[in-house]
Amino acid sequence: MQQNEQEFIRILRTRLEGTLPKEELDDILSDYSEHFSIGKTNGRTDEELWKSLGSPEDVAREIRVMHLVKKAEDNRSCTNIVHAVVATLGLGLFNLVFVLVPFILLVVMLAVIFLVGVMITFGGVTGVIWSLLQIAGISAYSIWYSPLAGIFISIGMTTTGLLVIIGNYYLGRFFYHVCIRYLKWNIRVITGTESAS
Numbered sequence: 001m002q003q004n005e006q007e008f009i010r011i012l013r014t015r016l017e018g019t020l021p022k023e024e025l026d027d028i029l030s031d032y033s034e035h036f037s038i039g040k041t042n043g044r045t046d047e048e049l050w051k052s053l054g055s056p057e058d059v060a061r062e063i064r065v066m067h068l069v070k071k072a073e074d075n076r077s078c079t080n081i082v083h084a085v086v087a088t089l090g091l092g093l094f095n096l097v098f099v100l101v102p103f104i105l106l107v108v109m110l111a112v113i114f115l116v117g118v119m120i121t122f123g124g125v126t127g128v129i130w131s132l133l134q135i136a137g138i139s140a141y142s143i144w145y146s147p148l149a150g151i152f153i154s155i156g157m158t159t160t161g162l163l164v165i166i167g168n169y170y171l172g173r174f175f176y177h178v179c180i181r182y183l184k185w186n187i188r189v190i191t192g193t194e195s196a197s
Contacts, residue, residue: 121161127154
């Protein structure tokens, strides 16, 4: 494979097509063409410029990761953050430990908190229904010493469960922002640039 400007741009375009909007892709390719032009006017060869930039595959991977992290930051969704995390894994093997493991633990923690909130809410609603059945004399089995006290306790449980679910939503939003900042820091560390800030 020849290490010249045309081949570099071709590989970069191939790797980034479908990931970036056309205008953004054209701007990036124009920037790299300009980099080659300036380098050549300063007496550098295509091979030297290629080596100084790194492989176009690595450059495309870094651009793709930065684009997906920015997309996740601008448009919050589970899909966007998962795509950003998965793309970041491709930057280095150690990201399996430093990105994937914390992300999985975070998702599991939020899921557990959500399920606890749902179970408490469900238990509270069930308790209210059971207490009302006791007051109406329909249920022979008593789960509370006093059905009236059971209603208040069950309403408290339902409220607590709903508060846990709502709190989990805001906790998820907070950790989403933390995750974006962590991914940007990770990109800066791996690529040695400040372009992800």
